[in-house]
Amino acid sequence: MVLLMLIGLPASLWCWRHLSLPHRYPPATKLITLTATADGGIWTQDPIVGYNYWWRRPNRTEQVILNQGEHVVVRVRSADLLHSFAIPILRIGPLDVPAGHTLEVEFDAKRPGVLTFLCWQVCSPEHGRLHGRFVVKGDATEEGW
Amino acid sequence: MATANQTIPSFVPVETLAKPWRKDVFACWPWLKRLVKMRSFQFLVILPNLFLFYLFLIAGVFGTPVGNRNIIIVFVWILWWFVLIAAMVPFGSRLWCTMCPLPFFGDWLQRGAVIGVRPGKSAGTENTFFGAWRRWPKQLSNIWLQNFGFLFLATFSALLVTRPIVSALVFGVLILLAAGLAVVFRLRTFCNYVCPISGFLSLYSMTSTVELRSTDKDVCLKCKYKSCIRGSDKGWACPWNVYMGKLDRNNYCGLCFECVKSCPHDNISLFLRPFATSDVGLRGYDEVWKASIMLVLAFTYSVVLLGPWGRLKDWANVSEVHNWRGFGLFAAGQALLALVVFPGLYYLSVRLAKWYARADSISTKELFLKYAYMLVPMGLLAWIAFSVPLIMVNGSYIISVASDPLGWGMNLFHSSEFAWAPLYPASVPFIQVPILLAGLYYGLRGLHKVGSGLFPDPQQLYRSMTPPAVLLLGTTLVFMKLFIG
Amino acid sequence: MNGTVPNAARATLLRAIQIEARNGIVYDSLASLFQGYDDSVTDIFLEMAAEERQHGAELEQRYGERFGALPSPAAEPTEVIEAPDLEDPEALIFDSMTIEQALEAGLRAEEAAREFYIREVERTSDPELQKLYRELGEFEENHVRRLQEKLFEKRRPKDSTLRSS
Numbered sequence: 001m002v003l004l005m006l007i008g009l010p011a012s013l014w015c016w017r018h019l020s021l022p023h024r025y026p027p028a029t030k031l032i033t034l035t036a037t038a039d040g041g042i043w044t045q046d047p048i049v050g051y052n053y054w055w056r057r058p059n060r061t062e063q064v065i066l067n068q069g070e071h072v073v074v075r076v077r078s079a080d081l082l083h084s085f086a087i088p089i090l091r092i093g094p095l096d097v098p099a100g101h102t103l104e105v106e107f108d109a110k111r112p113g114v115l116t117f118l119c120w121q122v123c124s125p126e127h128g129r130l131h132g133r134f135v136v137k138g139d140a141t142e143e144g145w
Numbered sequence: 146m147a148t149a150n151q152t153i154p155s156f157v158p159v160e161t162l163a164k165p166w167r168k169d170v171f172a173c174w175p176w177l178k179r180l181v182k183m184r185s186f187q188f189l190v191i192l193p194n195l196f197l198f199y200l201f202l203i204a205g206v207f208g209t210p211v212g213n214r215n216i217i218i219v220f221v222w223i224l225w226w227f228v229l230i231a232a233m234v235p236f237g238s239r240l241w242c243t244m245c246p247l248p249f250f251g252d253w254l255q256r257g258a259v260i261g262v263r264p265g266k267s268a269g270t271e272n273t274f275f276g277a278w279r280r281w282p283k284q285l286s287n288i289w290l291q292n293f294g295f296l297f298l299a300t301f302s303a304l305l306v307t308r309p310i311v312s313a314l315v316f317g318v319l320i321l322l323a324a325g326l327a328v329v330f331r332l333r334t335f336c337n338y339v340c341p342i343s344g345f346l347s348l349y350s351m352t353s354t355v356e357l358r359s360t361d362k363d364v365c366l367k368c369k370y371k372s373c374i375r376g377s378d379k380g381w382a383c384p385w386n387v388y389m390g391k392l393d394r395n396n397y398c399g400l401c402f403e404c405v406k407s408c409p410h411d412n413i414s415l416f417l418r419p420f421a422t423s424d425v426g427l428r429g430y431d432e433v434w435k436a437s438i439m440l441v442l443a444f445t446y447s448v449v450l451l452g453p454w455g456r457l458k459d460w461a462n463v464s465e466v467h468n469w470r471g472f473g474l475f476a477a478g479q480a481l482l483a484l485v486v487f488p489g490l491y492y493l494s495v496r497l498a499k500w501y502a503r504a505d506s507i508s509t510k511e512l513f514l515k516y517a518y519m520l521v522p523m524g525l526l527a528w529i530a531f532s533v534p535l536i537m538v539n540g541s542y543i544i545s546v547a548s549d550p551l552g553w554g555m556n557l558f559h560s561s562e563f564a565w566a567p568l569y570p571a572s573v574p575f576i577q578v579p580i581l582l583a584g585l586y587y588g589l590r591g592l593h594k595v596g597s598g599l600f601p602d603p604q605q606l607y608r609s610m611t612p613p614a615v616l617l618l619g620t621t622l623v624f625m626k627l628f629i630g
Numbered sequence: 631m632n633g634t635v636p637n638a639a640r641a642t643l644l645r646a647i648q649i650e651a652r653n654g655i656v657y658d659s660l661a662s663l664f665q666g667y668d669d670s671v672t673d674i675f676l677e678m679a680a681e682e683r684q685h686g687a688e689l690e691q692r693y694g695e696r697f698g699a700l701p702s703p704a705a706e707p708t709e710v711i712e713a714p715d716l717e718d719p720e721a722l723i724f725d726s727m728t729i730e731q732a733l734e735a736g737l738r739a740e741e742a743a744r745e746f747y748i749r750e751v752e753r754t755s756d757p758e759l760q761k762l763y764r765e766l767g768e769f770e771e772n773h774v775r776r777l778q779e780k781l782f783e784k785r786r787p788k789d790s791t792l793r794s795s
Contacts, residue, residue, distance in 0.1 A: 002259070005196055010203060017553065050310035053210035054464065075554060079210060100214025101562075102554030269665040280666050286725040331666065337723055366713040369655040374722070375663060391719040428720070 025073050030109075032064055033075045034132075036083040036097065036119055041126025043117070048079040061132050066109040068138025074117075076103040083130070084121035094120030112138035168417040169360070177415070181402040184260050187243065195246040198316065200550060205313020209552025213565075215309040216550035219542045222306040227536040230349075231529045235420060238353035239346050242399035247320050248336055251327025252384070262381055268331070270382035271375050276328045281338060287431040291344030292438055296483060298341055299442050300476045303449060303461035333384040336399060343399075348435050349525045350395040351424035351518075352587070356416050357398055357405075358389070364412045365390030373404035373413065380407025389413055394424035396432075421522040421587040422594070427514055434488060436520035440620065441483040443527040447627050449475075451534060491517065494612040502609035507599055515595045516613050519588040523617060526584030527624055530577040537576075538567040574629040581628070585621040589614055639762050640697045646766055647693060647700070649712055650686035653739065654679045656714055660735070663716075667725060674732040678714070685773070692765075712743030712770070729784050737777040744770035 022031055035048050037058065044058035066072060076085045078097045086093030090107055097103050109115075119130035171178035180186055201217040212218040233240045253259055255276050265273030304311045323335040336343050359365045359373075373389040376382030380403040383389075387397055389404050405413045427433055448454065449461045460471035495513045498504070504512065541563065546552075548561035555561065592610050600606040657679035664671040690700055714735050721727045747767035751760050 001192070002195065005192075005199065009196070009199055013203065013207075013551070016555065021554075048210060049207050050204070050210055050215070050308075050313060051206045053308075053310060077209075077554070100209045100211030100552045102549075102552075104554075269662045269667075278666065281725070283725045286723065363710050366710045366715050367652070367708070369652055369659060371656075371659045371663065375659060386720075386722040388716050388719040388722070391716060393719065397720055397723050428724070 026071060028071065030066060030070045030072045031075070032072065033077065034061065034085075034117075035077040035079050036085075036123075036130060037079040038081050038083075038124035038126060041124065041129030043119075043130060043132045048077075053079070063133045063135050066134050066136045068109055068112050068136055070109045072107055072109055072134070074105045074107075076105060077101070081123045082121065083119045083123050085117065086120040087115050087117045087134075089115050096121070109134070109136040109138075112136045165419045165422045167356075170355070170415040170417055172414065178405070181415075182406050184262070184406070187401060188260050190244040191246055191249055194244050195249055198246040198320075202313050202317055204551045205309040205316075207551065208309055210309060211552060212307040212309060213539070213542045214546060214549065214552035216546050217309045217312045218307060219539075219546040221312060223535055223539050224543055227532045230525070230532050234346060234349045235352060235525065235529075236354050237400075238350040238355050238357075238395045239398065239400050240355075241346060242336065242343065243401060245342075247316075247340065248323045248327065248333055248384075250320065250324040251333070251335060254324060255327045255332075256381065262376075262378060264376075264378040269375065271370070271372065271377050272382050274331070276330075278331045279329055281330050281334050285338060287429060288338070288344050288347065288435055289431045290338055291341055291347075292431060292435050294339065295341040295344050296438055296442070296480060299446070300479060302446060303458070304464050306450070308464070332382065332386055333399070337385060337397065344435060345439050347396040348432060348439065348521055349528075350398075352421040352522050352525055353395055354418055354420050356395055356418055356423065357400060357402070357413065358392060358416055359408075360412050360414050362390065364410050368410060368412075370409065372407040372409055376403070377407040377409065379409075380404065382407075394426060396424070396428075421591060427517045427521075429514070433491075433514060433517040433520075434484065436517055436524055437487045437491065438483040440520055440524040440527060441479070441487050443524060443531050444624065444627070445479050445482070447531050447624070451531070452627070490616060491520070491613070494616040497612035498609045501611060502600065502605045504600065504605065504609055512599070512609070515599065516592060518595055519592040519613060519617055522587035522591055523584040523620065526580050526587070527620075530580040530584075530624065530628065533576050533580070534570070534573045537573055538570055539565075540568055541566040577628045578625060581621050581624050585617060588617045592617070638756070639758055640693075642759065642762060642766075643689060643693050643697070644701070645709065647686055647689045649709065649743075650682050650689060653712060653714060654682035654686065657682055657736075660714065660716065660732075663722065664727060664732075667722065668727060668729075670729050671727050671732045674729055674736075678732075678736045681773070685769070688769075711746040712739045714739040730781060733777055733781045733784065737774065737781065740770055740773040740777055744774055 022029070025031065033045060033047075034043050035046070035058070036043055037048055040060075042058055042060045045061050045064075046058040048058060074085075076095075076097050078099045078101065081099055083097045084094040085097050085103060085105065086095065087105070087107070092105055092107060095103055095105070113136050115134040115136065117132055117134065119127060121127075123130070197220070201221060204215050205217040208215045208217070229241055255274050257263060257273070257275050263273040264271060267274040268278055298305060298315065301311070305315060306312070319335075319340065322339060326335040326339065327333070365371075365373075368390065370377070371388070371390065372380070374383045374387065383404055384401055385397050385399045387404075389408070392398065427436070449457050452458075456471070457475065459466045459468060460475040463469060463472035492513060495509060495516060498516070499507070499509055499512055542565065544560050545563040545565075548558045548563075549555045550557075589610075592613055593606075596606045596610050600609055657675045661672045661675035661679060664675065693700055716727075716735065717731070717738075718724075718726065721731075744767055747763045747770060750763040751767065754760055754763065
């Protein structure tokens with residue numbers, strides 16, 4: 001029983017994260033997790049969790065490549081402070097992302113182009129660096145955003 | 146027990162003038178006795194906590210670093226802490242030790258069994274144990290290690306109770322330590338001498354309303370095999386090394402109920418008794434310092450975690466603010482207060498008591514040990530008063546975290562976005578003050594009870610009580626000033 | 631009345647034999663408790679266990695001389711006249727047991743037995759029983775004296791020139 005628990009619990013959590021979670025969304029959904037951290041003003045797709053919080057050197061996410069036509073779900077998280085998330089060109093946000101919370105933003109990458117995302121709320125001295133872009137690749141002849 | 150040439154005063158339980166009432170719980174509720182006599186009882190109460198503990202460790206390492214969104218912080222330092230200090234200890238003695246998962250793996254390795262008993266002969270017991278079975282060093286056979294361990298952890302309390310990884314690290318180390326010590330040393334060495342939680346549980350369980358004792362001491366006297374402590378084919382040797390035949394205080398009885406199973410005369414029972422009226426003997430300086438440390442920490446925790454002094458919070462929050470000089474001042478100040486200043490004040494009050502009461506027949510050392518009991522109920526109730534705002538202001542996090550224990554964005558019970566909602570925060574001081582006053586009352590009552598055994602003359606008794614009572618009153622006023630301004 | 635006196639004396643002697651036997655086992659249990667802690671304490675308790683068994687053997691001999699063969703063991707003795715016990719329930723936790731304390735545990739038990747028999751001498755009016763109680767009292771007095779001597783030996787400084795009285 002104890003061994004079952006020792007193996008079962010982490011297995012269940014892994015299953016939730018990698019099997020159950022993606023299946024909450026329509027097929028072919030592009031699932032992106034973006035975490036904001038005030039230290040360095042970084043949006044990152046790396047997990048910022050307990051064990052790497054103090055030693056984190058997360059990779060800055062400058063851009064995320066999307067394909068035209070993809071349905072995109074962005075799970076926006078904050079590792080430390082109250083941040084805010086917005087994609088102005090899509091009129092998404094600004095949406096508060098309190099520390100430790102997960103916010104979901106959905107949109108369709110209908111046209112090729114560049115969609116800038118940023119933290120809308122002055123959260124820290126590095127606030128100005130909290131931005132990135134979604135680059136939608138597609139038919140170059142089609143009109144962009 | 147001490148011989149004339151021992152320098153430390155011997156532990157002598159103080160005889161009470163009037164025995165408080167006792168109610169035999171097993172006699173009233175035989176089903177409870179049948180339950181605790183089941184071999185699987187302890188495993189069944191430990192298993193859920195083991196599961197939760199494992200979840201907490203995973204959450205601490207792989208969950209969100211945000212404290213109020215991580216189950217290890219919210220469930221341990223808000224929920225479990227409050228339930229432990231406000232309910233389990235005063236009403237259940239060391240009930241937490243009954244269900245604590247920390248020694249589980251150590252016991253498993255040592256016993257080679259989770260539920261069953263192995264009869265045999267292992268150095269003094271009637272059971273078969275595995276491991277090196279070494280003797281814990283005599284110099285460390287006290288609670289000094291626990292005193293300093295708890296003080297060390299308390300120095301980092303601002304990190305411990307807010308950073309999931311720190312909590313996970315500490316509990317992970319404790320469980321590994323428990324397992325390691327069980328393989329090397331005999332019985333529950335970890336619980337008796339190392340576990341920081343056990344340290345304060347041992348002290349505050351003295352006030353508890355329950356006790357596990359032998360029903361008829363004469364039966365124990367006549368008992369040939371002392372199975373309670375040596376074990377038998379029905380139960381393991383007492384993991385806490387307690388001899389039930391003469392046990393008269395709760396401090397080191399971990400309520401594992403093995404003795405209830407192993408006693409061949411069915412002579413052990415659980416009793417109800419009034420709060421803070423029975424066990425009144427502190428045994429040694431280690432216990433006196435424990436009382437002082439805990440009382441001072443209730444004060445410093447209140448100042449740092451609940452107080453309005455931002456500078457102190459910054460000093461304690463060294464991992465974010467990086468003010469090492471400030472942290473050093475905070476750590477040194479706390480240690481000085483707990484180890485030197487407050488014990489010094491208490492010692493002074495004892496010296497004054499001896500002088501004022503002209504108590505030449507009683508040594509200062511004896512009075513110092515005996516009167517220190519007054520710090521026990523006072524300390525417990527000060528901790529409860531500190532814990533009240535913890536649960537009332539932060540309790541709502543329990544609801545959101547239950548749905549999203551790791552802060553991964555789960556929503557198990559559809560309450561992950563339950564907003565923080567403090568529960569009647571304005572009423573907190575009105576709850577804290579009566580608790581503090583209750584601490585003062587029970588402290589003075591304990592002082593009177595101990596003093597009555599030492600001074601038959603009422604005038605001498607009240608004179609001897611005056612200086613320590615003044616100290617107790619002063620402590621209460623300091624806490625009240627802190628809590629209500 | 632004379633017909634009941636031998637019975638009372640026989641029962642008393644039998645009880646004393648059973649108590650010595652029980653105490654031998656108790657001392658064995660106490661000895662094993664301190665295994666791995668303090669071997670000298672274990673040795674003291676083992677010595678006392680051996681002495682109790684020897685006392686029991688001596689009493690059995692007296693029983694045999696007066697009343698014949700020893701009957702098969704009856705119910706466990708219910709008296710706690712001479713029952714060695716630990717005074718400190720936390721002695722193993724604090725590893726605080728010393729040889730002196732082990733000897734004191736035995737001394738308390740033997741003194742309690744001696745006092746019991748002295749009281750019984752004063753309580754009973756029957757001369758046969760009084761004679762028996764006096765014998766048992768002297769028996770215990772010897773045990774008390776021996777333990778006091780051992781205790782004195784342990785407490786005496788090594789280079790002392792004092793002699794035991």
